[in-house]
Amino acid sequence: MMSVKEKILLQSMLNTLDRQEVGNHYQLLKKRTSNIDVSNRLRDHQGKFLPYDHQMEESNSICDDEEIELRRNFKVTAIPGSYNSYSIDEKMKRDWSGNIYLLCFLGVLIISYIS
Known part of the structure; x- marks a missing residue:
């Protein structure tokens, strides 16, 4: 028969062995994942990885078919009476094209009225 102290000692030893086994398993997984080097992988314009056998097209522009969005200007103002x-x-x-077309149309009407 085992005494209560021996049972407690045996359980604590088994728990310690289990923790060491889990820790060793975690270290192995960490080594496996940390050895993967993706710095040389090719990426598309969205940043996703391309397949290893993908042939890159040589072109000067990043997006041939897509329009490059112009930088937008923002005005940032603090809201009075608030914090941060x-x-x-x-x-x-301003879009002046509509006004220019209207002026041309009015000019044609005035010229046709005068003549």
Whole structure:
């Protein structure tokens, strides 16, 4: 028969062995995953990995078919009476094309009225 102290000692030894086994297993997994080097992998324009056998097309531009979005101008203003709150307003360029077409149309009407 085992005494209560021997049972407690045996259980603590088994728990210690289990923890060491789990720790060793974790170290093996960590070594396996840390050895993977992806610095030489090719990526597409979205940053996703390309297949290993993918042939890169040689071109000067990053996106041939896509339009390059122009940088937008933002105006950041602090909101009065608040702490660390800001209002972000986009500065819009005015579209004068509609006004120019209207002036041309009015010019044609005035010239046709005069003649």
